[in-house]
Amino acid sequence: MNKAKIALVGCDFVGMSLGMAVKQALKEVEVVGHDKDRDAMRRAELAKAIDHSEWNLPRACENAAAVFICAPHEALEVTLRAIAPDLGPNTIVATVGAPHVAALRVAEGLLGGDVPFFSTSLVYHPDRVNDEGELPSADSVRDAIWAIVPSRGTRTQMVDTFVALANQMGAKPIFVDPAERDGMAVAVDAMPAILSSMLMLAVSSDAAWRDRMWMAGAAFGRAVNGAGRAPSFSTALEAQPDVVVHWLNQVMLQCMALRDAIAAHNTESVTRMLTQAEERRREWLANWRRGRIEGHIPIERDSGGLLKMFLGEGMASRLTGNKRR
CATH class of the missing domain: 3.40.50.720 (NAD(P)-binding Rossmann-like Domain)
Known part of the structure; x- marks a missing residue:
């Protein structure tokens, strides 16, 4: 054959x-x-x-x-x-x-x-x-x-x-559905890489980075690893600006809620938000392990x-x- x-x-x-x-x-x-x-x-x-x-x-x-x-x-x-x-x-x-x-x-x-x-x-x-x-x-x-x-x-x-x-x-x-899948890809494929890039920019954009960089080790490296893939999503971001803006807004709302809780010394709210995120992560992994x-x-x-x-x-x-x- x-x-x-x-x-x-x-x-x-x-x-x-x-x-x-x-x-x-x-x-x-x-x-x-x-x-x-x-x-x-x-x-x-x-x-x-x-x-x-x-x-x-x-x-x-x-x-x-x-x-x-x-x-x-x-x-x-x-x-x-x-x-x-x-x-x-x-x-x-x-x-x-x-x-x-x-x-x-x-x-x-x-x-x-x-x-x-x-x-x-x-x-x-x-x-x-x-x-x-x-x-x-x-x-x-x-x-x-x-x-x-x-x-x-x-x-x-x-x-x-x-x-x-x-x-x-x-x-x-x-x-x-092709349009629906492309929209999902912005949230679950592109956004992690984009947020990784934003973290890299935020932490490295002040004068103290020259010294701080030596304290940024493996944990930081894992967090910003997605920045290497971010430029590849440029076309996808330009093709769906409304979807991109929506998910950036959703992330910023969560960040602002956490910021406000920390500023108000509301330890209970801070703990609840972070715990809820971890619970949802575990649920997501458990669903993958069970399979469709x-x-x-x-x-x-x-x-x-x-x-x-x-x-x-x-x-x-x-x-x-x-x-x-």
Whole structure:
């Protein structure tokens, strides 16, 4: 059996975690990685997230059964223009992490109507991924929520194939409304990084920072770690100013309430606020550890040829619920 080719465009944490997960889940695949940063490709090869790298983007995606684009949104248009001539109705193309509405708009303008395109985002399980600066493992994708938005006109068979592939990789796929998901991303993806940046600016913006910096150790480092990711959210912030302003206001209201309680020496209120935050954090983690009640989403099943190419006919039949005759 010939190996199916999976192309990864972007060898960052997300790209490497997908490469490792797909190689663990599907034995008969060849994972080819591309990144404009040669060091990133080298790291991915050394980590065995990809089987080999390919500097030429069209060649990396040529004859691929699936192309996962993990590059920044700013690079999406250039990427799709470069690979579009070789894409057909049996090649899954998916962005992973780009804003959903914008990704769908770019794909609609550049790809043929028969190309199955998916705008997606991975939400890693908080127990499995604590720092995206570290190298991923083959289990990083396990139990992650994989938010999926198929483009208009994508055939049911290809949607089924994508969902079955995500399930086989250990993720939990869910269909989302693109605008709603982008709004959620501001609160739970962008805001932590933005607040990390604001803390860094606040603490480092006075003359005493030159001496204070030597007292800022590991705990401070963990708190401001997100500042490194903050610039990558600039496009998302500009695209949804009303949502961003809303969440900044909500954070400021909480900060002002804490400030006022401290200024009034209201120890009870201070303790209550901080305790409530910790209780909600624990509840959030407990819910993740229990998992989504509905489990894997129900889908129409179709044992299409692409799924058989990924998994072989026997495994494809088991995943789709179709019995072999």
